[in-house]
Amino acid sequence: MNDILSLLSFDFFRNALLAATLTSVIAGIVGSYIVARRSVFISGGITHASFGGMGIAYFFGFPPFMGAALFAIGSSLGIEWASRKAGIREDSAIAILWSLGMAIGIIFLFLTPGYTPNLMGFLFGDILTVKISDLIGLLIASIIIIALVSIFYEAILSTAFDSEFASTSGLPVTVVRYSASVVIAITIVLSIKVMGIILVLSLFTIPPTAANLFSKNLKSIMFGSVIISLAGSICGLIIAYYFDLPSGATIIFTLTGFYIILRIFKAIKIK
Amino acid sequence: MQTILSLENIVAGYESKEVLKDVNLKVCHGDFIGIIGPNGGGKTTLLKTILGLISPFEGTISKSDGLNIGYLPQVNSIDKSFPITVKEVVLSGRLSSNNWWKKPDKAQLEKVDELLAFVGMQDYKSTAIGELSGGQMQRIFLCRALISDPQLLVLDEPNTYVDKSFEENLYNLLGELNSKMAILLVSHDVGTVSSIVKSIACVNGGLHYHASNKISNEVLKAYNCPIEIVTHGTVPHRVLKNHHS
Ligand SMILES: Nc1ncnc2c1ncn2[C@@H]1O[C@H](COP(=O)(O)OP(=O)(O)OP(=O)(O)O)[C@@H](O)[C@H]1O
Ligand SMILES: [Mg+2]
Numbered sequence: 443m444n445d446i447l448s449l450l451s452f453d454f455f456r457n458a459l460l461a462a463t464l465t466s467v468i469a470g471i472v473g474s475y476i477v478a479r480r481s482v483f484i485s486g487g488i489t490h491a492s493f494g495g496m497g498i499a500y501f502f503g504f505p506p507f508m509g510a511a512l513f514a515i516g517s518s519l520g521i522e523w524a525s526r527k528a529g530i531r532e533d534s535a536i537a538i539l540w541s542l543g544m545a546i547g548i549i550f551l552f553l554t555p556g557y558t559p560n561l562m563g564f565l566f567g568d569i570l571t572v573k574i575s576d577l578i579g580l581l582i583a584s585i586i587i588i589a590l591v592s593i594f595y596e597a598i599l600s601t602a603f604d605s606e607f608a609s610t611s612g613l614p615v616t617v618v619r620y621s622a623s624v625v626i627a628i629t630i631v632l633s634i635k636v637m638g639i640i641l642v643l644s645l646f647t648i649p650p651t652a653a654n655l656f657s658k659n660l661k662s663i664m665f666g667s668v669i670i671s672l673a674g675s676i677c678g679l680i681i682a683y684y685f686d687l688p689s690g691a692t693i694i695f696t697l698t699g700f701y702i703i704l705r706i707f708k709a710i711k712i713k
Numbered sequence: 714m715q716t717i718l719s720l721e722n723i724v725a726g727y728e729s730k731e732v733l734k735d736v737n738l739k740v741c742h743g744d745f746i747g748i749i750g751p752n753g754g755g756k757t758t759l760l761k762t763i764l765g766l767i768s769p770f771e772g773t774i775s776k777s778d779g780l781n782i783g784y785l786p787q788v789n790s791i792d793k794s795f796p797i798t799v800k801e802v803v804l805s806g807r808l809s810s811n812n813w814w815k816k817p818d819k820a821q822l823e824k825v826d827e828l829l830a831f832v833g834m835q836d837y838k839s840t841a842i843g844e845l846s847g848g849q850m851q852r853i854f855l856c857r858a859l860i861s862d863p864q865l866l867v868l869d870e871p872n873t874y875v876d877k878s879f880e881e882n883l884y885n886l887l888g889e890l891n892s893k894m895a896i897l898l899v900s901h902d903v904g905t906v907s908s909i910v911k912s913i914a915c916v917n918g919g920l921h922y923h924a925s926n927k928i929s930n931e932v933l934k935a936y937n938c939p940i941e942i943v944t945h946g947t948v949p950h951r952v953l954k955n956h957h958s
């Protein structure tokens with residue numbers, strides 16, 4: 443215990459904890475929305491598509507994060523547009539953008555001469571090198587997401603549940619859905635720092651699925667998954683530090699462990 | 714009577730085909746129109762055009778200012794595992810273009826209780842929507858259509874799934890509601906429809922408006938509406954009973 447407390451005296455560890463906390467907040471809320479809408483692969487699709495932007499950014503020498511963010515937003519809007527207007531099924535659109543983004547990223551990285559710094563960090567997450575600017579980004583995103591969800595909760599819920607009915611009653615369904623796409627993309631890109639491209643999907647999926655075991659109400663699933671995600675990432679982070687393991691992968695193990703424990707707990711409670 | 718909705722020379726359908734051709738219809742305050750026609754005749758397409766879910770290829774739709782429409786869809790393509798409670802579903806019906814960012818007020822919360830009690834679902838307020846039976850869900854969607862006190866109520870086969878005793882309640886309720894709102898009711902139960910509606914629209918590609926609730930097989934034939942009315946009495950649901958005996 444003292445060991446853990448002494449860890450807190452390290453700046454890098456404090457920052458990592460803060461990053462894990464804020465990431466849990468945004469991924470818990472946005473992930474619950476994504477799981478409710480049954481489009482969990484959207485998070486996998488968007489992160490992998492963002493790899494394309496990263497590759498282009500390395501090649502042309504501008505900040506990889508910017509490239510990733512642009513590709514993430516573009517593909518998120520693209521998925522929404524393709525499934526609503528172009529008559530392509532959402533899962534197909536996701537698969538197409540997922541592989542296209544990876545292909546673009548691989549080609550541009552291949553063409554980039556020399557060393558590409560931080561590439562492993564983007565792929566697998568690198569929470570111990572979180573910078574103050576990352577934390578500020580996460581904090582701003584958390585505030586905006588909490589505000590949007592609490593102000594527009596009813597409209598978001600109603601549009602996600604039955605968008606045809608919502609549009610007959612005059613709700614701005616298109617605005618709600620496209621805004622949600624942008625928010626999802628930004629949340630995902632910010633979470634890459636903690637989880638890495640390969641593993642972000644699980645941070646958006648496991649906690650809401652666990653919370654959904656105990657609640658059939660979106661608002662409480664959002665609360666629940668923030669808590670579960672928080673507990674999972676902090677435990678994961680500490681374990682990763684002590685055993686010198688990659689943080690993102692360790693967090694997935696703890697989250698999955700939590701899910702299994704909660705599942706057993708529920709089964710016992712029902713008996 | 715004040716016209717609240719009018720369709721003029723509407724041609725509508727889907728990318729692949731025209732379903733409705735040259736449709737004209739006027740709905741006035743106080744109307745109760747039964748919409749009948751064969752499967753695939755275009756009844757649902759007509760309602761979706763009225764609701765603005767599909768835009769017509771040709772023709773004009775005019776609605777009175779701020780016309781509030783309550784809608785009960787025919788098939789619900791909703792996701793049964795969506796985390797939403799009965800209360801939230803009913804409340805979602807109160808949102809409209811000019812209040813969608815507002816939280817429900819006390820009167821609206823009370824209205825939920827009142828409607829749920831009316832359809833006999835007061836004990837299910839916090840139940841997840843996916844845990845209801847088909848008929849129970851249909852009742853909840855009826856509440857959702859009614860909570861905004863619409864001036865026009867559009868019902869697409871509301872009697873699917875619901876049992877006979879609720880069906881009778883439903884028809885009584887519609888009769889009552891009609892003093893406050895115009896109603897469009899799609900149904901295949903022609904006998905019953907004609908006993909509660911004021912006029913009938915036959916939809917089969919085109920639309921033939923029949924200004925009375927009495928309709929005969931001859932008239933239906935003339936309207937190019939290949940359905941049969943089996944009326945052996947005035948009691949609703951007699952049709953089924955006759956088949957059994
Ligand atoms: N989304 C769609 N895309 C293409 N065609 C459609 C679509 N929905 C309906 N149709 C076609 O339009 C025609 C009219 O369908 P509609 O649903 O309006 O019929 P309906 O009168 O409501 O029938 P039912 O009594 O079975 O409910 C049908 O031939 C149907 O195949
Ligand atoms: Mg229909």
